Amino acid sequence: MIAIQTDDVDIGTLITEAKKQGTGAVVVFDGIVRDDDITEMELEAYEDIAKQELEKISREATERFSLLHVDIIHRIGRLGIGENILIIVVAAGHREEAYAGSRHIIEAVKAGVPVWKKELTKDGGRWVPGENPHGNPKTR
C-alpha cells in the first residue's frame, strides 16, 4: 500500500498482511508528531507527484534490498501530538535487508518527496525547514 492520505492506518493489520511467503523479518518505521512545544502539526503534499515518488522509492528499495513487501503511508492534514505521520512497513527474508530497506526508504522520502510540515504553536506557526536546502536531493 502506497498512499498519501489524511486517515490513520492500523499498523497491526499492515504487519499481518506484509508477511508474505518467505518472510523472515518485518521492520516498521512509525514517524510521530513530537511534542516540541507545539499544539498541532499541519502537513501538505503535492499529492500526485508525492505518490509517484513514493511508488518509485518502493520499487527501487524492493529491487535493491530484495524486499518481499513494502507499505509507505504518508499522512497529510492536521495531526496532533503523538499521531502517526509516516508509516513504513518492510518485509524481507532476513533482518539485514529489512532494516536496510526501511532505512533507505525513510531517507529517500525525506530527501525528495514533495511534502511539507508546519508546526502550529500558540503564537502562530513555523514551517519545518527541509533537509536539502538547495533543493537538489541526491536521489534525483
Next chain:
Amino acid sequence: MVAGKDKIDREEEDMTVKIRFFARFRELLGTEIITEVTAGTTFISLIAATAEKNSEGYQAIFDEKGAFRDFVILMKNGRRIDIADAAKTSVNDGDEIAVFPPVAGG
C-alpha cells in the same frame, strides 16, 4: 494570409497554464493560479509576473537581482526544471507549473 494570422492569434490567446505553489509560497501567493500566456513565455518570466502581486511572496522566491533563490524547486508537468534553465524553458498550453521550497516530509 489574414485568416492564418487570425488563427495564430487565437491560439496564442487561448494558451493557459496552471501554477501551483506549496507550503510558505502557497500562503503568500495562493494555491492554484490559472493564467493565460503568450507563445514564448519563459518559466522565470511567468513566475515573476505571478509572484509580483505580493512583494513578500516575490522576495521569498526571487533574490534582489530577480534570479530564483537557489533553494527554490521548480517542476513542469511533474518533472524537475533546474533553476539555471528557467530563463530558457518556455511554458506551453496546458502545462502545470509547480513552485515550492525544499521538501520536509517524513
